Each structure stands twice: as structure tokens, then as C-alpha cells.
Amino acid sequence: MSLWFALSPLLILSAGGLLLMLADAFSEKHTDLALGAFMTFASAGIFAVALWIMGGVPAEVAKLVAPWIVLDKFTLFFMATLCLGGALSSLLAGGYLPEHGLDRGEFYALMILSAIGGVLLVAAGDFLALFIGLETMSIGVYAMTSFRRTNPRSAEGGMKYYLLGSFAAAIMLYGFALMYGATGTTALAGIRDALASGSFGYARDPSRLTTVIIAMAMILVGLAFKISAVPFHMWTPDAYQGAPTPATAFMSVVVKAAAVATAMRVLLVAFGDKFSSSWGAGWPPVVAGLAVATMVVANLIAIRQENVKRMLAYSSIAHAGYLLIGLVAAWGHGDPSASRNGKAAILFYLLQYTVTQAGAFGALILCGSKGKEAVSYEDLAGLGRRNPAVALPFTLFLLSLAGIPPMSGFFGKLFIFQSAIEGGFTWLAVIGLLNSVLAAFYYLRVLVFLYMKEPQPGAVEAVPMKSGYVTAAMVLASALVLYFGLMPGRSLDMAISAAQSLM
Template structure:
């Protein structure tokens, strides 16, 4: 007997595992447990491992799901594994942090899994409607996570700003989707591309405006200038582990949706978008790096740094083609790793109430805790793009793709911004090794799971700085899945 709907359960496995894990966490709230119980983290890790195992089980085959609204291809596989990795590292970093901050574990990890599911939906979507649904699932979970410390004014203010501006950006995205539907008669990406192939509609103002409005909506999620105003306050007010998670995961999800849209649905519009993207990329790099120079709060500095890194990824998007897209995917994987590691160390340095970590608080840490200082130094060097770290390889391939595409002026702007960024990253190293502590020494958490997360991030940051070819090949294979 032929089933009414042919469902590939392995391809759907990640969604089922994550949604099942989130529901199980909610049900476990009815079973009493001690304050120091780690069952929430264990359930979250098991769900993420199950999701990764399911997607790896069918990673070689391209499959369409639900009448092509979702597609399981190498691009989906790469980003699903990336999102599961980001979430798993975040769980390790949060293991003792949530206990120290007295955060409800079941709610926290359930929202983390829900946000991860939204990211996966965004990367796998082959339809503008499902991209929007995935984005909203991710965003709603992140709004709550940002404001999780309800007793702190900064957290409440950050969540409110993030929510209001996020809702505003979602309106732009929806309006852009409506205009694209009006111009093409479909929201399905492949059907949209087929409709526009060789069509005189490419110069239609409705189509161009719709594409730009979608770009505005996704630009908010990746914190591109001028849609970045929420970023510093949200990153500073959120729990530190949430900041690390959203700075890596939400940015990667936004770019995954943008790359699929640009390469699958609107490849012929890239020439029309290019001047706008060039301006946004240059502004994003410059504003992020220059403003980061002025910061003394480590979380706020890393927030502006994350804006600048969105600009570097946009350079690869401007380069276009397979090389540019592969460089963007490659850079996103590397950035996620080194940024999570940096925020993991900030979480280890935080006090009981997650008070701000200032650069002055790092004074003398290189002698008091040399292992932690060494790890933070490597992450700062990698974020600055200094060899032999993974950050250098990421920027090298991004700028190489842009040079091959003839974007020499943009590459010059990018290189100059990289030089500027080195100054504020090295300020951290100077504080670690060359300054005397002015007050009480900074407390350091002894969380073993968090240390494991930092060590994994550190090892891969160094390894991919020396042996980047395997990751680059996977990034190139993932982009071929879009063709």
C-alpha cells in the first residue's frame, strides 16, 4: 500500500530529535530534582547528538521534503552539523553556569533546542514561507533567552530592545516576501528561479524592492550595519552563554538563508544587489571595528567585533559564485568556533551575578591562570586573523574569493579593518600579561564541562589554522548542493 505522504524519517530526524528533546525537558519539570542536577544538560546533549547522527546517516543523498518546501542536501547537512555543534558547545559552557546563576534548566535548554531547530529549518528551507517560520522560531526562543535573568534591569532592557527591533525587521522581511510573490507568483525558491530565468522581469522594481526588503530582514539577524543597533545591548544584557550561542548560531542561520536565496532563487539579481551589498559590507566592517576600539567591557567589545565579522562574511557574499559562497560558509564555521571559545572564557570569568568583565579585570590573569590566559590569547589572535590560527585562514579565503571576483577596493577596506581589529584584540593580551591587577583578583569558575568546551574550541581553532583543507572541502561540497 502506497503511503499518502512519502516521508524520509532520517532526513526529518534532526527536527524530531530536537523537538522531542524540548518536550521531554518540559515534562521533566514535573519530576523533582536537586538544584545541582545536570539532567537538563544531559537531555539537551543527547538530543543534539541524535539530531547530528540522523543527518549524517543520509548525508550523501539529496532529498526533497513536503513538496519541495524543505530540501536535504549537502548545504543542509553542513549547517545542521554546524548548528548542532554550536548548541552542544553552548550546553557544555552552560553546564555549571546555569546553576551558578540560578537559571531554570529545563526552560533554558528547551529554548536552546527550539532556537537550534529554527536555525536548521532556515538552512533547509526551499521556500520563503518556511524560511520565515524558521527565523521566527529561532527569534522567539532567543528573545526569551536574552531576557532570562528577569531580576536584572539590563537583561529586561536588552530583551525588550531585541524583541521590538526584531519584530520590526520581521515586518520588512514579510513585506519583501509579499513583493517577491507578487512579482513571480510563487514563494518556492526553485520555481521562482525557473520563472525568472531569461525573464524581462529582472528589471521590475517590485522584484528589486522585494529582494532588498528580504535583505533588510536577514541583515538584522546577522547584525549588519545599519541594522545592528540591537546587538551591543542584547549581547551585554543576555546571559554570557546565550550571547556566545546567538552570536554564532543566529549569524550563521541568517547567512545560510541569504546564501540559499541568492544562489537558488535570485542568482541573476546579484548584479543589482552588488552595489548595496558592497556598501553594507564596508560599513559593517568599519563601524564594528572602530566602535570596538572604544570599549572597555569585554562582552561589549566582542559584540561590536561580531558586527565586524558579519562584514567579512558579506565580502564573500559580494564575491559571489561557488568560491565566494564556499568562503562564506568556511568563515562562518571558523568564526562560530573561536567566538564561542572567547565567550566561554568570559563565562568562566564571570562573578556569581554575571557582572561585567572589564579589560582591567584581566590584569595579571596570565600569571594567575596561564592556561586560561593562553586560550583567550589564541581566540583573540584568531579573531584578529593572525596566523597560524583558523581566523587567518578564514580571512585569507574570503579575501582571495573577493580578489578573484575583481572586488579589489573592498578587499583593501577589509584588510585595513583587519589591521584596526588587531589593536583591540591585542589590548586583551596586554591586560593579561603586562598589567598589574588593581583590585581583587578575578574569580575563575572550575566547571569541568565548560573547560572541555573551551579546550575543544581551542584545539579546533589551532588545527584548522594549520590544516584547513578538510573543512574548506566540506564547505565547497556544501555549496555544490545548491547548484
């Protein structure tokens, strides 16, 4: 296998992004850039799957770009997941942008380049490459958030996200520098070996230990910001609400998946030694605390929202909480079986969450049209009767987000809680379960408005838009939600196989 083939998903994405930009610049007529972006993401995803089917990248090829780009099955799994999220978001953009007078070609180029950053982030086996990937992904998303600059909400969300994001990245970079100072390397595997080796001498040199712990805390802050875990979530609702909805979908699936994957690689690989991952002095209790705070705070605030997009933003924060439970379970007191199941549960959760969340934002797009957007719950009143074809996919995705069988969200949550119990964290699973019940309230509230309420007389009604692209995304996402929900076995096997390659 040549390196060209091994790197093909990345190369396809970069070629596609640049070609789309040129097509936008040199074509005089209106071009269907959304279709091009979809094809780019789809073919990159297919190449990642092809690499997987061929048994992954052989070690002698993978070592050519190691440790900067780690081409294991874990990376391939996430390449496919990110491309799936990107493909769905570009279909949504194809419907949303022309409808709302934002049809500028840079959006697709930004989306693809940002996804390249996400892939590099997931694949990074070294802090330096990780940071470059992180910034590439983030800058693209900052620009997408403030894409509608004449709208004050979009400008505010973009500005907040940019400033806080840069701040978090700087803290993380400081952590990397301190880690380099303490261990003398920036490679994740090298840091693990340095921390685990007896010659490092935690006992003999307490000042070095302090440096390692401060560095670990700073890196955790950066990761928690990108995952949007409470208390580093302040930017999320404003950025999600202000951004054009396809960009919101992209942020909540692609950025979140890439950030969680990075957290797994950093915490489980670089800080996977006995000391840094001990319950007494390491990261697991911190992550468990973040998980509880994230779930509880996000769900309580989400209940009080009147704006559906903002509710979905808080719900996306809450889902980060469930994923963090998985991260604690993936550590699992060092028990290999519990650890493998925890990792696999996160991967499966992210895969199904990608289609569900992108679908939910897509359904929200489909519910409104120019000037008659679906913003609050009231706007959606009675839509289920007026437009069953629009309300049905929305129902499907909301039930999946709430975790009701037979939708995919049910198995996502089931695997996470199961692995938490197996890893000895029954209390975390119980808190997660209680939060799922809490969350069901605000998801079902949308359904109540869709099907059981009639609009107030004289109120502005949301008029569904017509777009082939968004409809296609709805069909694709609904099919996948049902597929992951009814037949989770195959994708779960893939997740387990990917989880085993993470080391």
C-alpha cells in the same frame, strides 16, 4: 533511505528538546539538563554528518518535503555547524547558569527549539517555511536574552531585540508578499525561474520591475537585521551584553550562521538571475556597501569599548562584514569558479567562527564567578599570571578572531579575501584586510591586560569559576580551533562540496 532517517537531525532535536522539558518538570532532584542538551545537539550533529558520509539525501526522498525543507549538502553542512554551536553553548550554559543563580530548565528547551528554527531556516526553499523558521529561531532567542529579567540590562536588551526584531520580520514579510504578487510563487526556485524567464518581461512591464526591486530591498533589510550588518546593528550590543553569556554565545554563532546561510540561499538562488544579480541594478553593490559599512563602523566602535562582552559584540558585527564580502565574492560576476570558492569560503569561515566565537565567550565566562565577574579590561588584569589555565584558551580564541596563524581564523579570512580577489573585488579585500589590522588592536589589548598588567591596588579582581562543563567546552573548542587552523583541507573540501549543492 527512509524519510525518517533523512529528517533525523531535526527529529532528534525536537525529541530532545521536549524530553528535556519533561525531565525538568517531573524530576524532583537536580538534573543535569546541560548534559542532556549537549547530547541532543551532539547526536543530531552526528546524524547530519552520517547523512553526509552516506552521500547526502537521495533525490527521491528529498522531494517528499521539498520545497519546504531542502535536504541538500548545503543544509547538512549547516545542520552540523548549528549543532556544533548549540552543543558548545549548552556546555557553557551548564556552567554559567548554576553559578549565577539562573538554573531554570526552560533555557535548554529554548536553546534547542531555537536551533530547530535555525535548521528550518537554513533548509527552507520557500518563503513561507523560511519565515516560520526565522520566527521560531528568533522568539527562542528573544526569551533567552531576557532570561534574567530582574537585571535591567537583560530586560532592556531583550525588549530592544524583540521590538526591533519583530519590526524587521514584518518588513521582510511585506517583501515576501510583494514578491509573491510580482511572481505568483513563494518558492525560491520558482521565483528565480519567474524572474529569469523572458515571458516575465522586465522591459514590457516596468511597474512589475519596481515591485520586484522594492520587495528585494525589503527582504535584504530583514536579512541584514538578522546578520546584524550596519546600519541594522543597533540592537546587537545591548542584546549581547544583556543576555546571559551562553545565550550571547548562541546568538553570535547559531543565529548568525543560520542568517548568513539564508541570505546565501535567498540572494544566490532566488535572486540569482541575470537581472537581479547585476552590478548595475541588483543586490551585489548593496551587499558590498553593507560589508564596508559593517566592517568600518563596527571596528571603530569596538576599539572604544571598555566592556569586554560589548567589545566581543561589536567584533561579532565586524565579522558579519567579512562574511558579506564573501557573499559578494560568491556572486563573483557570474563566474562559476569564483562563485563556488566564494560560497565555500563563507561556509568554512562560519564553521571556524562557530568554535572560535563560542570559545571566546566561554573563556569570558570562565574568567569570572558569581559577584566577581570579568566585565571590563581592568578586571582581567594579571589573570594570565594568576590563572594561566584560564588565560590560555582565551588567548587562543582571541588570536583566532584576530586572524593570526596558525589559528583557524587566519584561514577563514584568507579564503574570504582570496575569493574576493578572484571574483574581481580587490578593493573589498583590501578594505577587509585593513579592518583586520584595526581589529587586531582591540583583541591584542585583552592579551596585554591578561599578561602584562597588574590589577590596580584595591580593585575588584575577577575570580575564575570552576566548572567541568565550561572546561570541557574550552578543550573541545581549542582542539577544533587548532584543527581547523592546522589542517583546514578536509573541512574546506566539505565546504566546497556543500557550496556546489547550493542551487
